[in-house]
Amino acid sequence: MMDRLRIDRFRIRPYDLPLRRDWRSARGGFQRRRGWLVCAETDGAIGFGDCAPLPAAGTENPESAESALSNACACAPGRSVGEILEMLDTGYAATPAARFALECALLDLLSQAEGVPLRRLLARDASDAVPVNGILGALASLTAADLQQAAEAGFRVVKIKVGVEEPASEIGRLKALAPFVPTDMRLRLDANGAWGFDEACRIIDRVAGLPIESLEEPLRIPDPNRLHALQERAGFPLARDESLAGLSADADLGGLGVRRIVIKPAVVGGLRSALDLSRRAATADIEVVVTGIVESAAGLWPTAQLAAATGSALPHGLATADWLAADLGVAPRLTGAHLSLSDRPGSGFKPHPDPNPE
Known part of the structure; x- marks a missing residue:
């Protein structure tokens, strides 16, 4: 299934969500969470992921994440889920939040196609x-x-x-x-x-x-x-x-x-x-x-x-x-x-x- 399921396109949608109260830690804090909703589409089905980089927690910065997402959007159409996962494994180590979001969208689609909840995939x-x-x-x-x-x-x-x-x-x-x-x-x-x-x-x-x-x-x-x-x-x-x-x-x-x-x-x-x-x-x-x-x-x-x-x-x-x-x-x-x-x-x-x- 992984090699048969082909992606029509990725879409990314920016978001900006307020918190109910400030998040504080020894590494700083924030009042909002900003990121991108990632959508992987094929034959009418959609898989979702979330890219919300937080450098203080160990991720890349937002600019690097957005660049990685844009690159994936350009490369994905027509490729299989297996091919894109391999691409993420070999070329996205420096952008873990973007890689997480793209992979989540792909595995969401794959588990839908397999008819199982993601955890059982x-x-x-x-x-x-x-x-x-x-x-x-x-x-x-x-x-x-x-x-x-x-x-x-x-x-x-x-x-x-x-x-x-x-x-x-x-x-x-x-x-x-x-x-x-x-x-x-x-x-x-x-x-x-x-x-x-x-x-x-x-x-x-x-x-x-x-x-x-x-x-x-x-x-x-x-x-x-x-x-x-x-x-x-x-x-x-x-x-x-x-x-x-x-x-x-x-x-x-x-x-x-x-x-x-x-x-x-x-x-x-x-x-x-x-x-x-x-x-x-x-x-x-x-x-x-x-x-x-x-x-x-x-x-x-x-x-x-x-x-x-x-x-x-x-x-x-x-x-x-x-x-x-x-x-x-x-x-x-x-x-x-x-x-x-x-x-x-x-x-x-x-x-x-x-x-x-x-």
Whole structure:
């Protein structure tokens, strides 16, 4: 099917979506998500992808992404899905967000043609629901009421951005909030590379005994030996995330220095690369969490399908739809702390009507 299904054309449609509130992290922030809805068309069927580059997360810049998308639009007509996927594999390594979007559109089409949901194109035994963590934003603005609301919504792991304020202030705030964390809830902290090694050692020591589920990207310079030393010191998993950008396909995952990796398909170059990375991680006894980069529903759907295909039972960082004040389509349905995926062929994404049709 991959070599028989031929693409009539790619179309790209720019979008600009406001957030409900500012997204803040140690690497900066944003108030809007801008990108392109990618549409792959053949014989009346359409597959969708989302290109929303975010250089702070490890992707290319928007200009490079747009150039890569334009090149694909020019090259695609008449080629098979297999030929275009090979083109992406060999020529789009420097533009992972564009590669992710184009691949998603192709695999959406292919899974529609095969009559299976995208997750089962990736893995036959993929689950129908994806566990997710709550996403509460920066620690500085977090309240006890936010924790209670997350618990009532069913979340047992909530993600909090740290490294935004001074360490002493954040440690004090964590300790002040700890009594309000429900007994069955854990905090997933994300420092986004905010700290030096000595500073990270002090912080890990100071938060010992708090209900922490994991800590992502503690070091400004993610040296594997120093990460390993921190991991030995911490009583919870450390994780690498944006520092995986550019990781070679044959890298020794056991040498990353941490117990967990966070996989963003728009950073590692697509669903297939992300799935391969997750399988290599499992072989190396490394935990896997899948997250997005606050994409539209067009990006969230295939990323959720990927998470289901990995088989990882950890909560994934995919409960981001509520951060957007507007979207390109309906996002996957959140039921408690799970995203529910339908058996409909394809990725599951269906766009809202285009306000400016051709």
